[in-house]
Amino acid sequence: MPRRKRQNVQLGPKATSELFKPARLEVYEALQIGGPSSIAELAARLGRPADSLYYHVRKLVAIGVIEALPDEEREARGPGRRGAVYALVGRLVDVELNPRSRRSREAWAEGGSAVLRLAQRDFGRALESGEVQPTGARRNLFLRRLKLRLDAAQLREVNEHVEALNELLMRHAENTEGELHAITCVMTPLEERTER
Numbered sequence: 037m038p039r040r041k042r043q044n045v046q047l048g049p050k051a052t053s054e055l056f057k058p059a060r061l062e063v064y065e066a067l068q069i070g071g072p073s074s075i076a077e078l079a080a081r082l083g084r085p086a087d088s089l090y091y092h093v094r095k096l097v098a099i100g101v102i103e104a105l106p107d108e109e110r111e112a113r114g115p116g117r118r119g120a121v122y123a124l125v126g127r128l129v130d131v132e133l134n135p136r137s138r139r140s141r142e143a144w145a146e147g148g149s150a151v152l153r154l155a156q157r158d159f160g161r162a163l164e165s166g167e168v169q170p171t172g173a174r175r176n177l178f179l180r181r182l183k184l185r186l187d188a189a190q191l192r193e194v195n196e197h198v199e200a201l202n203e204l205l206m207r208h209a210e211n212t213e214g215e216l217h218a219i220t221c222v223m224t225p226l227e228e229r230t231e232r
Contacts, residue, residue: 045126049143051099056147060092072123155220
């Protein structure tokens with residue numbers, strides 16, 4: 037059955053806080069990668085007990101980023117399927133940031149912390165596996181932090197590359213073949229510290 041066309045989902049600060057919990061991000065990503073799934077399928081994919089996921093799935097439904105499929109779509113996935121099957125509502129989640137709003141900043145900070153915790157965990161597991169390729173065309177592990185100065189034109193150039201990378205990754209976001217990877221990117225302005 038072909039996947040449905042989906043638009044992006046817009047989230048405000050409160051819904052952002054509900055989404056950006058590590059367990060909920062894992063459920064969201066499992067649906068993003070694996071497509072519509074029952075709680076049992078999500079549990080198997082995530083290596084978690086099904087009972088531990090019901091609460092998080094309900095929260096994701098409540099904020100509008102996932103939904104239970106109608107009966108006819110669930111049945112189209114296979115005869116005799118029982119229980120709810122969940123799918124993403126949108127292709128991506130767009131999270132609103134209002135730098136003047138304390139609640140918005142807090143939601144983004146929570147989100148950043150959750151994403152970075154997952155990235156740290158995934159990075160550590162990859163290293164422990166011994167199955168990483170850190171160089172060459174088949175590189176699947178990369179880590180770099182650069183602190184640098186960018187003028188307005190250079191920042192614009194960096195952002196053009198960030199957008200191009202984002203577009204490239206989104207073209208592959210619904211692949212059902214290939215090795216699974218996680219890519220986490222962070223860019224932040226820094227406060228200049230002066231010597232006293």
